[in-house]
Amino acid sequence: MRKSSEFTCRAVPSAGSGISSLHSHCFSYQKEDNRTYNCENLGLREIPDTLPNTTEVLEFSFNFLPTIQNTTFSRLINLVFLDLTRCQINWVHEDTFQSHHQLNTIVLTGNPLIFMAETSLSGPKLLKHLFLTQTGISNLEFIPVHNLENLESLHLGSNHISSINLPENFPTQNLKVLDFQNNAIHYISRKDTHALGQAIKLSLNFNGNDIKGIEPGAFNSKIFQSLKFGGSLNLSIILKGLQNSTIQSLWLGTFEDTDDQDLTSDTFEGLCDMSVESINLQKHRFYDLSSSTFRCFTQLQELDLTAAHLNELPSGIEGMNSLKKLVLNANSFDQLCQISAASFPSLRDLYIKGNMRKLDLGTQCLEKLENLQKLDLSHSDIEASDCCNLQLKNLYHLQYLNLSYNDPLGLEDQAFKECPQLELLDLAFTHLHVKAPHSPFQNLHLLRVLNLSHCLLDTSNQHLLAGLRDLRHLNLQGNSFQGGSISKTNLLQTVGSLEILILSSCNLLSIDQQAFHGLGNVNHLDLSHNSLTGDSIDALNHLKGIYLNLASNNIRIIPPHLLPALSQQSTINLSHNPLDCTCSNIHFITWYKENLHKLEDLEETMCANPPPLRGVKLSEVKLYCGITGVGIFFLVVFVFLLILLLIFSVKFILRWKYQHI
Numbered sequence: 001m002r003k004s005s006e007f008t009c010r011a012v013p014s015a016g017s018g019i020s021s022l023h024s025h026c027f028s029y030q031k032e033d034n035r036t037y038n039c040e041n042l043g044l045r046e047i048p049d050t051l052p053n054t055t056e057v058l059e060f061s062f063n064f065l066p067t068i069q070n071t072t073f074s075r076l077i078n079l080v081f082l083d084l085t086r087c088q089i090n091w092v093h094e095d096t097f098q099s100h101h102q103l104n105t106i107v108l109t110g111n112p113l114i115f116m117a118e119t120s121l122s123g124p125k126l127l128k129h130l131f132l133t134q135t136g137i138s139n140l141e142f143i144p145v146h147n148l149e150n151l152e153s154l155h156l157g158s159n160h161i162s163s164i165n166l167p168e169n170f171p172t173q174n175l176k177v178l179d180f181q182n183n184a185i186h187y188i189s190r191k192d193t194h195a196l197g198q199a200i201k202l203s204l205n206f207n208g209n210d211i212k213g214i215e216p217g218a219f220n221s222k223i224f225q226s227l228k229f230g231g232s233l234n235l236s237i238i239l240k241g242l243q244n245s246t247i248q249s250l251w252l253g254t255f256e257d258t259d260d261q262d263l264t265s266d267t268f269e270g271l272c273d274m275s276v277e278s279i280n281l282q283k284h285r286f287y288d289l290s291s292s293t294f295r296c297f298t299q300l301q302e303l304d305l306t307a308a309h310l311n312e313l314p315s316g317i318e319g320m321n322s323l324k325k326l327v328l329n330a331n332s333f334d335q336l337c338q339i340s341a342a343s344f345p346s347l348r349d350l351y352i353k354g355n356m357r358k359l360d361l362g363t364q365c366l367e368k369l370e371n372l373q374k375l376d377l378s379h380s381d382i383e384a385s386d387c388c389n390l391q392l393k394n395l396y397h398l399q400y401l402n403l404s405y406n407d408p409l410g411l412e413d414q415a416f417k418e419c420p421q422l423e424l425l426d427l428a429f430t431h432l433h434v435k436a437p438h439s440p441f442q443n444l445h446l447l448r449v450l451n452l453s454h455c456l457l458d459t460s461n462q463h464l465l466a467g468l469r470d471l472r473h474l475n476l477q478g479n480s481f482q483g484g485s486i487s488k489t490n491l492l493q494t495v496g497s498l499e500i501l502i503l504s505s506c507n508l509l510s511i512d513q514q515a516f517h518g519l520g521n522v523n524h525l526d527l528s529h530n531s532l533t534g535d536s537i538d539a540l541n542h543l544k545g546i547y548l549n550l551a552s553n554n555i556r557i558i559p560p561h562l563l564p565a566l567s568q569q570s571t572i573n574l575s576h577n578p579l580d581c582t583c584s585n586i587h588f589i590t591w592y593k594e595n596l597h598k599l600e601d602l603e604e605t606m607c608a609n610p611p612p613l614r615g616v617k618l619s620e621v622k623l624y625c626g627i628t629g630v631g632i633f634f635l636v637v638f639v640f641l642l643i644l645l646l647i648f649s650v651k652f653i654l655r656w657k658y659q660h661i
Contacts, residue, residue: 041061
């Protein structure tokens with residue numbers, strides 16, 4: 001649908017960058033099969049003649065095309081995606097796209113449209129996505145109906161629309177997304193929604209519209225994938241108006257600048273007469289919160305109360321046995337027990353991220369959540385001297401645990417004994433005190449991902465990772481090793497199943513030749529942002545076909561005997577190293593130029609020495625290291641003088657011996 005980042009960038013073409021100049025200003029972003037072009041913000045008044053007929057994706061935003069007609073793009077018959085954002089378009093004439101049978105996305109966002117001909121969108125056989133955001137539309141009759149049978153998404157946000165009553169015969173049978181956010185819609189009638197009857201599982205967006213009334217029955221028997229009423233001042237009106245509807249996701253959150261009413265138990269009465277799987281109530285405030293507030297929440301499977309100014313959830317909430325996901329991010333709980341976890345016995349996912357106060361884990365606060373699989377407690381200033389068995393009591397089925405960005409945690413022996421099914425454990429930026437001489441992770445036989453970055457670990461403890469026999473991804477970024485070196489015997493010897501190992505920013509100076517010998521399955525090794533020299537490459541001799549990141553180290557010269565260790569890798573990053581571009585490093589430079597297909601970040605792989613070549617890309621360096629004519633002359637003279645010296649020496653010795661007979 002909306003353009004991806006690949007299509008929005010612009011850059012000046014340079015050697016090896018894969019971006020070729022098309023026109024004096026338009027660029028292609030494909031190394032092969034040039035079909036994607038960017039002509040954004042160039043002040044163009046027409047399509048460049050040199051734009052190839054094979055163009056499929058065209059970014060033409062922020063140019064000047066006040067009128068578009070059937071000759072404007074007639075040559076580009078292969079267009080699939082066309083972005084004309086803010087091109088000051090006023091008129092779209094008849095049959096503008098008549099030759100563009102493959103076109104499926106047209107973006108007209110930000111154009112002050114005055115006229116669109118009835119047949120202006122004729123031609124494309126599979127037009128699926130139409131963006132008319134910020135085009136000044138006040139009446140939906142303005143939209144040409146012809147040839148919209150296959151339309152899947154229609155974006156009409158930030159206009160002046162006051163009624164969602166679609167034109168007669170507007171095709172909605174394939175419509176999946178209808179976006180009316182930030183318009184002037186205050187009332188929704190039964191007639192308005194009747195035209196949407198053919199749409200199945202529609203996603204309808206009314207965010208930013210202050211809905212003040214919904215005619216009873218307007219949404220009767222309607223089925224929606226999602227409905228968004230964010231920013232509405234009176235939620236009780238919304239919920240009563242949605243009676244007898246079926247909605248998978250209902251977004252009722254508010255925004256910082258919205259002065260809406262506090263939510264009470266009466267607000268949610270309408271929820272009892274509809275079927276909803278997921279509700280988002282972020283940033284709202286609750287008045288007199290009690291167990292009765294949740295009386296109509298019994299069918300919910302997901303509930304998002306992010307930033308809802310909560311310091312506790314009431315005890316005694318009944319009937320919420322269907323709830324599978326609960327989001328309580330950015331609230332103000334003092335203790336984990338204040339979320340009344342026992343009220344949600346079927347919970348699988350629990351998020352309490354970014355708590356506004358220091359969160360005490362308490363004891364056995366979550367023991368009733370026997371089915372919990374995912375728990376995120378990151379960024380909550382959690383501190384515990386003995387973690388984590390009492391705090392995570394009875395969470396036998398937990399698979400994902402995030403305790404990153406918290407205060408110091410003391411890990412006891414088998415600290416996660418209560419969670420033997422863990423597959424991912426994130427402790428990044430949490431200072432860990434490992435109290436036992438053995439591994440706190442030794443019972444986590446199913447753990448596949450472990451993030452210990454910036455944990456101030458004692459890496460000299462060779463048993464720290466013992467028991468992690470199925471670990472595939474290990475992040476040790478930001479932890480220091482004793483003496484700045486990884487020795488032959490180290491903590492990595494117990495995790496032979498590793499495939500991804502991150503050791504960036506570990507203040508490494510050297511690596512023993514045998515340090516990685518137990519890691520035969522590694523395919524990704526990140527050693528960037530250390531102080532390693534070229535000699536450390538010797539530790540990689542037994543590794544083959546891996547992604548190797550050696551960026552931002554202290555590599556100056558790579559000896560010839562270490563080049564085979566690099567040749568057997570799939571991808572290598574040597575950028576931001578102080579590389580020597582003299583004849584003493586000629587073997588490496590020659591190898592580098594012959595293996596550019598294996599190297600990444602070529603633009604930032606530059607010479608640091610000698611000074612005249614500083615900042616020159618290594619791929620562009622030319623060295624002449626053979627003996628010159630002058631050098632040969634002096635060499636011959638030197639050899640001649642050496643021979644003369646030898647002859648005179650022999651004569652002198654023979655004469656001396658003759659005189660002393």
